[in-house]
Amino acid sequence: MHDVSRADYWNALYLAQDTGWDKGRCAPPIERLLAEGHVPAAGRIAVIGCGKGHEAVAAARHGFAVTAIDFAPEAIAAVAANSREAGWALSTELLDLFALPTRFPNCFDAIVEHTCLCAIDPQRRSEYVDAVAAALKPRGVLLGLFYAHHKPAGPPFAITESEVRSSFTSRFEFARLRVAPDSFDHRQGLELEFIARRRDFEPRPS
């Protein structure tokens, strides 16, 4: 398996322009989620594994205070250039998302996920859940899309709806988890759209 936990693996893909995941614009379900009012007006949003930043620029255009986070320097250079060109200001951060708890503890009203979880080693999913939970404010919202394609290997590493529930339930409550109705054509039926709120209490015993 490629060492997807290393920034230089991803950076080399950007340098080689081998970025087939990049559709050149914000994914339609994310654009819609940003407009639906799940995040307080002008709230603070992190876009993790932001790549060239189409979702980050869209969030800035929706009026949010955006921090675009990626550990590949080429991605961070691209999002900075794209936001300048689009005329929407945002902050960039060259950071491994597993360092979110120390760099951004309890900081964000929301975190946007788009083709980031599918880029990390599946063995590190519980670490991912803890990292994003720790970077959210109490009752903060994780929203976006999980990739639920049916191929065995990765990246992108697929996740199923039941794996999403079992991986996230200890730290998040799902307000929505469904197949996105408006994915890019070639991802139709393969993306799970979700809105999940950080739990700040232990689930009641049943």
Ligand SMILES: C[S@@+](CC[C@H](N)C(=O)[O-])C[C@H]1O[C@@H](n2cnc3c(N)ncnc32)[C@H](O)[C@@H]1O
């Ligand atoms: C498949 S790309 C998707 C990029 C972007 N979300 C998009 O849809 O265009 C995955 C991105 O996640 C970044 N990434 C992977 N693991 C990361 C980590 N541990 N910390 C920060 N960024 C990471 C990669 O550098 C890459 O830019």
